[in-house]
Amino acid sequence: MNVVRGKLLPPVLAIVFAALLCSIALLVSGGNPASALTAMVAQVGEGTTAVDIVNSASVYYLAGLAVAIGFQMNLFNIGVEGQYRVGAVVAAIVGGAISLPAGLHAAVIIVVAALAGAAYAAIPAILKVTRGVNEVIATIMLNAIAAGVVAFLISQDAFGVLRGNNIGTAEIAETGWVPGISFGSNGTVFGLVLLAAAVGVGYWVMMNRSRFGFELRASGESATAASAGGVNAKRMVLVAMLLSGAMAGLVTMPELLGRDHTYLITSPTGYGFTGIAVALLGRNHPGGVALGALLWAFLDKSALALDNVGVPKEIVTIMQGTIVLSVVVAYEIVRRLELAAEQRRVGRQNSGNGGAPGQPAGASAGGV
Amino acid sequence: MSSSAAPVAAGAGEAPPAVVLSGITKRFPGVVANSDVHLTVRHAEVHALCGENGAGKSTLMKILYGMQHPDEGTIEVNGAPVRFRSPTDAIRAGIGMVHQHFMLADNLTVLENVVLGAERLHGIGARARRRLVELAERTGMRVEPDALVERLGVADRQRVEILKVLYRGARIIILDEPTAVLVPQEVDELFDTLRGMREQGYTFLFISHKLDEVRAIADSVTVIRRGTTVGTADPKSVSSRQLAEMMVGSALPSPETRESTVTDQVVLRVEGLSLLAEDGSGRAVLDGIDLVVRSGEVLGIAGVEGNGQTELVETVMGMRHASSGRVWLTGRDGTTRELTNLTTLHRREAGIGYVPEDRHRHGLLLTQPLWLNRVLGHQTRPPVSRGQWLDLAGAKQDTRRIVEEFDVRTPGIDVAAAALSGGNQQKLVVGRELSADPALLIASHPTRGVDVGAQALIWDQIRAARAGGLAVLLISADLDELIGLSDTIKVMFRGRLVADADPASVTPEELGSAMTGATTDVPTGAHGGSTSDGPGTGSSTADSEVADSEGGERG
Structure with missing residues (x-):
């Protein structure tokens, strides 16, 4: 009951609040909120939209988890954006260059992607641990550098291949593809959606059951208490950043191995930033991040329907922005209320057998 | 407790007192921060408020400055009763506050x-x-x-x-430890300024625990201890020694006829431990510390706060890296290991339990449930973990045991640590640190800010563990606690252990004089210089070279 109130209420409130704001924006601009919403929901049943949502969500989910692992210990890895792009392009180049049996080929590509992402995340991690450089600044800079690195690697001077009027890496042989789950005319779900799910489960187990996860959370909660408890802060920063980077490297794997088979100069960017929003929405909890990713993908894909009812689909961007803002505020409000309520509850129970707080313990504790 | 009013000097009677606090009581959940405080500050005087950290000085000043609201009691400013809702109200009434951190x-x-x-x-x-x-x-x-x-x-x-x-x-200015960040010459200048302004009718409330400075500048001094004012004195006629006694409590606990449990088995051996200040000045915060704690012994470290006790503890724990010196620990299994180059985790595993000075900063994960707090510091050992994995059932089971044995008042083990009162949080921390059967317990101010009942329980538990062969390194600013618990007392002053004392026979006067160093009876002069060794005090060794050390380490 408490769990429901603490964990589910804030995002629901935030979404309702964001929808309300968007409705007002729609009304002001002369649109009809009800018909817009109906159109968006109806769109899910149209064509390949439902499958597209799931596919996009798997990508957002991996990005969200990559960000969340940093958030768990108060590391703000904005660099997921750069890390996933470096991971993707390196994996695509390696995948296009090697030939291995089916299955193994794909596995190697996935591992290379994770390693490349981790390697790119190692730069800010080492800077932070050895020189105290703020990871936010370092990763923002590295995002810009990554854009240049990716453009260079895809160019014809390096590993790029010109196809039509688009440049991309050499196509990965069919042995490196991961087959999807076909729903006929409704589209094909990426096979690596399962990878995203597995990563989510692994993340939950690590956070809640492993010593490492405990140390990570302890460092995030209180660096001083963690250090007094024997947690090596620098090691935690390093490992958390590397793990975050490795997960970031996986972000485009569902698309790369399930659909594109090459990384193009025109491949989509911005998944890293979406990941930040999704991690915030899901409060770093693997289940929450999954819901956040699905919501985000729904808004993205259903927005197409808005044009049909004469509503600019940019309204969805407003909605996404307000949801993130309101969810952060709502979580904080609920957190404070919960703590106050818990303190009252503890206080009530204790005053029941001891009188006013402050003097109570004397009588009963004396006998222990 | 009744408090003596400020001695009214002749001729000061025309103006009403600048500030009168009467019967101020402020409770936080589980802790009384201020209890029946009485304070009278005359017009145009420098009034010092003395007390150890955590004695309740800052809460009292926050009440006077409108940042906190008293549960009971009244405030009068210039003879008129006032009620401050916020600092804005206090400023309007002519009260200003200069915080320690600019x-x-x-x-x-x-x-x-x-x-x-x-x-x-x-x-x-x-x-x-x-x-x-x-x-x-x-x-x-x-x-x-x-x-x-x-x-x-x-x-x-x-x-x-x-x-x-x-x-x-x-017109009434609160100065919160204004000299902490200043070098001696600057302290002199500040005091000159204050004296000049006092002539012009400004009133100062001067918070400090540096007794020589208080005696140099203040017209009267009120001592606060464990949240209540213990009295007001004239600094011209009282000695630093007497002030120190008032601050730390001179009432000796009734001598307990207890059996000594001290054995000759050395558990902790520290040799030549030194630590340089982090500011790169090359100043020694710890200077050649040698000590030995034996199985079944409580070694108490006495000292005015800021003389290196915190650093000593954190260096032994491995949270700071000693610049020289070595540390050995003999575990419960009888093997002796050198800890000097081990991490905090390895030191804990070797058999050290640690009750930190600040349980919020160093002892607890406040938003996490109690059972997860049980894991902190023990994450590599049963019953809370198995290899790389946590043992949730074991952690919960053992947390229930601590709640039971240490009388932690909580509705359950799933509540967040922040929801408990200070005393109950501390009982949880002490219970956790004693739970892995440590060979050594390092307890820093183990009962600071906790209520009397929790204090008694924590003392009992430490005594019981000592009887079972535990070695305890106890740091405390509370002489009652120190004398009541310790088998041996060493006095720390400016980074050195300067004196030994036998808790069975030592008088508070002797402890107090050693704690304040050699500069006890300086009549004027803002800082302890090497020229002013007090007569007959035993610790004139370290003052001149580190006269400004307390200021520097906060800067």
């Missing part, structure tokens, strides 16, 4: 900093500048209105802070 915008000029937030008074232009210059001239605080604050030294910044409150019309 609150200035570095990238603004002096004038801009002073005017910031008080633009309504004299605008932001020529009028404001004239007012600032006039104030600076009248008080003798030379400042350059257009200098950038980031270019100013510490003493100048402090002047800006004082001018800020004067600009807002303060």
